[in-house]
Amino acid sequence: MPKADLNVKGMVKNRHLSKSISDVGWSTFRQWVEYFGRKYGKLTIAVSPQNTSQNCSNCGQKVQKSLSTRTHICHHCGYVEDRDINAAKNILQKALSTLGLVTVG
Numbered sequence: 001m002p003k004a005d006l007n008v009k010g011m012v013k014n015r016h017l018s019k020s021i022s023d024v025g026w027s028t029f030r031q032w033v034e035y036f037g038r039k040y041g042k043l044t045i046a047v048s049p050q051n052t053s054q055n056c057s058n059c060g061q062k063v064q065k066s067l068s069t070r071t072h073i074c075h076h077c078g079y080v081e082d083r084d085i086n087a088a089k090n091i092l093q094k095a096l097s098t099l100g101l102v103t104v105g
């Protein structure tokens, strides 16, 4: 398995995540995303999910939070964002960095 793949086995061991992940079937989901990316001529990039929820997308510092904490509040730079949007920004940044691109702001 390439390093960038989602750690499905590890995530399923987390009892809070296991049911939803098993229901969705991440491997199948990823195959769909890649299939539709090819079909519509869009680039798809798998990135390591490590720390995408924990790191601040504004300053890069780690901000530990439990799964129930839905708002990212950075004690380092003061950045406040919805947890999932903060993670999405980190994921986008990781994907762009594999292309040699860096977002500004």
Ligand SMILES: [Zn+2]
Binding pocket: 056, 057, 058, 059, 060, 061, 074, 075, 076, 077, 078, 079
């Ligand atoms: Zn920050």
